[in-house]
Amino acid sequence: MDSGKILIKQAKIVDPNSSHHLQVKDILIENDVVIEIADSIDAKDAQVVEHDNLHIxxxxxxxxxxxxxxxxxxxxxxxxxxxxxxxxxxxxxxxxxxxxxxxxxxxxxxxxxxxxxxxxxxxxxxxxxxxxxxxxxxxxxxxxxxxxxxxxxxxxxxxxxxxxxxxxxxxxxxxxxxxxxxxxxxxxxxxxxxxxxxxxxxxxxxxxxxxxxxxxxxxxxxxxxxxxxxxxxxxxxxxxxxxxxxxxxxxxxxxxxxxxxxxxxxxxxxxxxxxxxxxxxxxxxxxxxxxxxxxxxxxxxxxxxxxxxxxxxxxxxxxxxxxxxxxxxxxxxxxxxxxxxxxxxxxxxxxxxxxxxxxxxxLGMETPSVEVNSWGEFTLFDPDHKWTFGKEHIQSKSRNTPFIGKELTGKPLGIINNNILVWMAEK
Incomplete structure (x- = not known):
């Protein structure tokens, strides 16, 4: 979903390059740029992202x-x-x-x-x-x-x-x-x-x-x-x-x-x-x-x-x-x-x-960072969520995986890139 503003609530930041590394913060992204990181943020007209044990x-x-x-x-x-x-x-x-x-x-x-x-x-x-x-x-x-x-x-x-x-x-x-x-x-x-x-x-x-x-x-x-x-x-x-x-x-x-x-x-x-x-x-x-x-x-x-x-x-x-x-x-x-x-x-x-x-x-590329003024390219995840991988989770055209029926630990919840939020928490 394209959104001018994306507000991520109470996410633990896992980013060794960030001054907020391992801190739990609210993060506001507007027009593909991080504009604010704080303990609590209120933003009108923002798409709000919340989830238990949310990490970014x-x-x-x-x-x-x-x-x-x-x-x-x-x-x-x-x-x-x-x-x-x-x-x-x-x-x-x-x-x-x-x-x-x-x-x-x-x-x-x-x-x-x-x-x-x-x-x-x-x-x-x-x-x-x-x-x-x-x-x-x-x-x-x-x-x-x-x-x-x-x-x-x-x-x-x-x-x-x-x-x-x-x-x-x-x-x-x-x-x-x-x-x-x-x-x-x-x-x-x-x-x-x-x-x-x-x-x-x-x-x-x-x-x-x-x-x-x-x-x-x-x-x-x-x-x-x-x-x-x-x-x-x-x-x-x-x-x-x-x-x-x-x-x-x-x-x-x-x-x-x-x-x-x-x-x-x-x-x-x-x-x-x-x-x-x-x-x-x-x-x-x-x-x-x-x-x-x-x-x-x-x-x-x-x-x-x-x-x-x-x-x-x-x-x-x-x-x-x-x-x-x-x-x-x-x-x-x-x-x-x-x-x-x-x-x-x-x-x-x-x-x-x-x-x-x-x-x-x-590859000699710049890396986005959970930091004010960085561009907004992030992964949202729960590192502790246990789930069983099934055929319904396969998005590839092929099926050659040994993980079907296996319990996994940690699940991606969404991505943010190019001012687009893709939220998958319920999948």
């Missing part, structure tokens, strides 16, 4: 999701992806270039913006590092950047061509945000179905070793150092990968990194039912890997948690595990699933940094 933070921003548009609109399109993002509490999403055709041109960047312009979620496209995601020839990076590409990646398509990564790092450092790389050696991961370990042996499934992540991650760290340009590592999944990043951090090497939701929530032991909805890339790994990832978030060796939302057609999930596609939809269940991690040592303030503040830092 900078709008959540997902660093990576796949909206499959153009090319696979039967899985997801930009509009359905936006609806999933809204339900998940996001005001911004950066979308993968893994479409058909790939997002590898000025026209493709403009297409995404045109499709998303009428909605209260900022959808920002990555440009493909290479033409057609083929990993051979560098794409027209500068033209895409000028047209609004938020960064450059190859999605989940590993780049075996080290010279291409080197060239992208050298060429892009004058104008572009960090290059995003998915560190997996395809030859080591070939035909792998899950994490290589005791569980894969027991289940009789070919494993994907952590070594596949290690060798490519180490290569890309060296390429970044050679090019004297920062690099962003997507979807770190292993204890050994974390160790390499921790060492690089101690040496002062410039990088950022993210972890996908699935790798924080699940371990390979959950695959004993052969649930193909848990088949993701990179694979969910062992307990020690999950624990290392949580520790790395607290140490800010890894700075961002992504949804890694990846819709898959039902026929490519309801089949034998080794025939199923990789991917999981996660936008709608994202915050509630993360809430369960608070028992594992990841507190609410750190979660908000990882899903609202740090994603924008990675």
């Amino acid at each position: 933070s900078p709008g959540w921003f997902d660093l990576r999701a796949n909206f499959c548009d153009p090319g696979h609109e039967e899985r997801e399109d930009i509009e359905s992806g936006i609806h999933a993002a809204i339900f998940g509490g996001f005001t911004g999403v950066a979308v993968s270039p893994e479409t058909s055709p790939a997002i590898d041109s000025k026209a493709a960047i403009e297409y995404v913006y045109q499709r998303a312009e009428e909605f209260p979620v900022n959808v920002l496209p990555y440009g493909s590092l290479s033409k057609g995601l083929q990993g051979k020839e560098l794409s027209e990076m500068y033209d895409m950047y000028q047209s609004g590409a938020v960064g450059f990646s190859h999605g989940k398509k590993p780049v075996a061509n080290a010279a291409l990564i080197k060239l992208a790092l050298l060429y892009g450092k004058e104008f572009a945000p960090p290059i995003h790389v998915f560190s997996t050696d395809e030859s080591l991961a070939y035909k792998g179905q899950m994490h290589e370990g005791e569980v894969s042996t027991y289940l009789g499934l070919k494993g994907i070793p952590a070594l596949a992540e290690e060798v490519t991650l180490l290569r890309d760290l060296h390429l970044s150092e050679y090019a004297e340009n920062a690099i962003h590592f997507m979807a770190i999944s292993s204890e050994s990968g974390v160790s390499l990043l921790r060492n690089a951090h101690s040496l002062g090497k410039p990088f950022t990194a993210d972890v996908a939701l699935a790798n924080l929530i699940f371990t390979d032991e959950a695959l004993d039912t052969y649930d193909s909805n848990l088949k993701v890339s990179p694979p969910i790994r062992a307990k020690k890997d999950r624990e290392a990832l949580i520790k790395a978030l607290n140490e800010e060796i890894i700075q961002v948690i992504t949804s890694d939302h990846t819709p898959v057609d039902v026929e490519y999930k309801k089949c034998e595990f080794d025939q199923a596609d990789f991917g999981m939809i996660t936008l709608e269940s994202f915050f509630g699933a993360l809430g369960n991690l608070r028992e594992d040592g990841l507190n609410l303030e750190q979660i908000i940094k990882c899903i609202a503040i740090n994603p924008r830092k990675v």
